[in-house]
Amino acid sequence: MATPTIKIDFESNTPVYKQIVDQIISAIARGELKEGDKLPSIRKMASMLQINMLTVNKAYNYLVEQGFVTLYKKQYVVKLSNKEEKWKKELERAIDLAIASNAGKDQILDKVKELLNMRRGLGS
Amino acid sequence: MATPTIKIDFESNTPVYKQIVDQIISAIARGELKEGDKLPSIRKMASMLQINMLTVNKAYNYLVEQGFVTLYKKQYVVKLSNKEEKWKKELERAIDLAIASNAGKDQILDKVKELLNMRRGLGS
Incomplete structure (x- = not known):
């Protein structure tokens, strides 16, 4: 079992389930x-984060719906799938915001390059 | 007065107020x-989109909170401000999703360049 580091900010405007989703992605x-x-x-995740199981359930179900996780023999398993339409739309939203x-x-492009360099290359 | 083109997709999972926010940004x-x-x-916006005034109110208030719009003499006015922390965080989320x-x-970088070319250069 893999245990990602997840930190919940209870002061944040972002709902707790969404914080779990974002940090798993x-x-x-x-x-x-x-x-x-x-x-x-x-x-176990609820106990580690000291939050309600329903909140973790909501986060995991969202990840299943979005295709990042699959439910296999009652366990939640990470899966990769290129949901091209989704990530392109989110990227467009982020760039419009910027x-x-x-x-x-140039500032945006530099930040993108910096972020890509910090990530492990899955593709290319 | 400027009237941006806004199209509401009532079938979408994204709340209507958020669709207005995203399209104004x-x-x-x-x-x-x-x-x-x-x-x-x-x-007027509520009447154009055939939606409840409360929904438009929620969208406009969100834009004010986020610093894209300011309320001046009872009118909502577009303002520019570089909220660097916010856009960098959103960009990071979008890239992680991708x-x-x-x-x-390379696919991500090409898409970013394409999007940037489609936008008018404010800075650069």
């Missing part, structure tokens, strides 16, 4: 979680 | 809305 992106890795059980925040194009 | 990024432009009044979706680094 980030752990996959960083290579901390690999295809086939089993996530901690809902009970430009509307008055960020320069 | 996108209109700012594309240069369709410029600094100082007045948004349609809440009543990598976790098994997208290659």
